[in-house]
Amino acid sequence: MLEVRGLVAGYGGVPILRGVSLDVAPGAVYAVLGANGVGKTTLNRAISGLIPVSGGTITFEGERIDGLKPPAIVERGLIHVPEGRKIFPNMSVRENLELGSYRRAKPRRSANLEKVFATFPRLREREMQFAGTRSGGEQQMLAIGRGLMAEPKLLILDEPSLGLSPLLVEELFVLIARIAAEGLAVMLVEQNVVQSLELAAEASVLANGTVVLSGPAAELSRDPDLEKTYLGM
């Protein structure tokens, strides 16, 4: 459903990604793993149109999306829940969720709001509170909930576990598994290798701006090279 071929992208003429290729299949979790600074977030930003692509192609559901602006990519159902959550701190939890359907699925806003509240009951309790005052875990749930409001076909989650306590990470991964079990394709971009591989059907490992390992998650988790590559040795 998402094919990335030879993707080159970076900031100010300095390439961070140097020819990344991967294939995300529908209806499953695809994990993109890698240590800090290997280009995971750059990959997400390039896919969702936040930064320009200087080489290679990105195809979503058979159509080229590289070169499109974020609103056009959102419109197609590719929703990116960014690292650092990027929720609207000055607005209520409810307003944040409502804006998730700004571009897509607006007619079904209230039904989807109920669905998100059913998935994340804690968000319903905080409905009218300012998003910026919520805890890290609640903000992460809000960010994912906001993404779900657009009825994504593919949901990219960038480092959802970042900055959360181990207990909350556990809870979050259970929720992600539940969302994926409903048939939604999820591209999970994480540093958290063990838990991500448990969830994923397939995975890639990034290092130095390229994919160094990829394959079925079960095989990767047994691969002796994984640890070595991951640690950049």
Next chain:
Amino acid sequence: MLKLDIFLSALANGLLTGAVYALIALGLTLIYGVLHIINFAHGATLTLAMFAVFVMHSAFKIDPYIAIFMLTPLFFGVGYLLQRLVINPASHGDDSNILLVTLGLSIIFENGLLAIFRSDTRSIDVPYGFDVIEVGNLFLSTPKVIAFVAAFAVAAALWLLLARTDTGKAIRAVAKEKTGAALCGMDVEHIYAVTFGLGTACLAIAACLLMPTFLVNPRIGNAFVLVAFTIVVLGGMGSIGGALAGGLIIGVVESLSGLYFGESLGQIGIFLIFLIVLLFRPTGLFGAKA
């Protein structure tokens, strides 16, 4: 008793004038709150709008209150296009460039008007220009009362827009979190331009409300915008309620210090209050604590 009447009348006049100040400050604070830029072209744009009212009245006999319904959409469009086609492309995402670009625009507007209209001061003559409404012992200028009511109506409409509509929510979202907004599918540049358009449209309304009782020359906008800047800082940068309250306070302070220190020193009071607020509440009366 006479003294009290004079005081009350100065107070009322201050409130009436303050509402129009608030309207001008509203545009400024909206643009600042969302785009995080100080629009130096605000004063010149107000002058432009006042001349537009003047021309419509003297050449086409269009009443300023009718002109509101033509100039507001027109100036919304002008603001939208200015941001989209001039300010945004010319600034290359650098805030200090934006300052220079808006400053440059103000010079172009001012001198353009100077070239066309010369530096003469002009006014329009409307039949209701000197009408008054009697409230107890007070005589309130009818056009100023209309301006007061209209300014509050505009502020209420703006508040409703920001609180209730998707576009308004998008404006508030973009103000704080551009990346998050883009990833929700908001076209950030479009939202910026809409905001700039709204700020500019406020000026068109202010111009229509001012012209029945005021005069216009190519530099008149600066006098208002200096006051509007004070209001924006006083009320808290980016706060709509703050702009409204700040406008009324400044209007009253100006009017009362005019009464007690003499008309030409009326603005001293404004800047005294301004300094006191900056000393004791630097985020403004309604601004969020940093």
